Amino acid sequence: MQKRQIFVTTALPYANGHFHIGHIMEYIQADIWVRAQRMYGHTVHFVGADDTHGAPMMIAAQKEGITPQEFVARIAAGRKQYLDGFHIKFDHWYSTDSEENVELSQDIYRRLKAAGLIYTKDIEQFYDPVKEMFLADRFIKGTCPKCGAEDQ
Numbered sequence: 001m002q003k004r005q006i007f008v009t010t011a012l013p014y015a016n017g018h019f020h021i022g023h024i025m026e027y028i029q030a031d032i033w034v035r036a037q038r039m040y041g042h043t044v045h046f047v048g049a050d051d052t053h054g055a056p057m058m059i060a061a062q063k064e065g066i067t068p069q070e071f072v073a074r075i076a077a078g079r080k081q082y083l084d085g086f087h088i089k090f091d092h093w094y095s096t097d098s099e100e101n102v103e104l105s106q107d108i109y110r111r112l113k114a115a116g117l118i119y120t121k122d123i124e125q126f127y128d129p130v131k132e133m134f135l136a137d138r139f140i141k142g143t144c145p146k147c148g149a150e151d152q
Contacts, residue, residue, distance in 0.1 A: 012051040052097040055136035
C-alpha cells in the first residue's frame with residue numbers, strides 16, 4: 001500500500017458560544033479516522049481553528065459588552081477541557097485572525113486576481129453610519145419585500 005500524506009480539518013466553530021455536543025461529535029469522528037489512517041502508516045496533519053470572523057460572533061460580543069477579540073479569547077480558553085476530556089488530539093489549533101492566516105488569505109486572493117479569476121461588481125448593501133460598517137443580513141430586520149412577512 002502506498003503511504004499517503006493527508007490533511008484533515010473539521011468545520012471551524014464560530015467563536016460565538018461555548019463548545020457543544022455538535023462540535024465534539026464531529027471532532028470524535030474525525031479523530032477516530034485520523035488515528036485509523038495513522039495506524040495504516042499514513043502521515044496525517046489534523047488541524048483546527050477558531051473562526052473569529054462573522055456576524056454571529058460580533059453579535060454575541062456586543063450582547064456581552066466586550067470586544068470581539070475579548071469574546072473569542074474567552075471562548076478559546078474553554079476549548080482545551082473539552083478536547084482533553086474526550087481525548088481528541090489535534091496536531092495544531094489556531095485562529096482565522098492570525099497574522100499567518102491573513103497573509104496566506106491575501107496571497108491566495110492576489111494570485112487568483114493575477115490569474116484573472118476574480119471579478120468585481122457593484123452591489124447595494126446596508127451601512128450603519130454609527131458603527132461605520134456594512135451590515136450582514138442578520139443585522140437587518142423588517143418586513144420581507146417579497147412575501148410581506150413582518151419581523152423578518
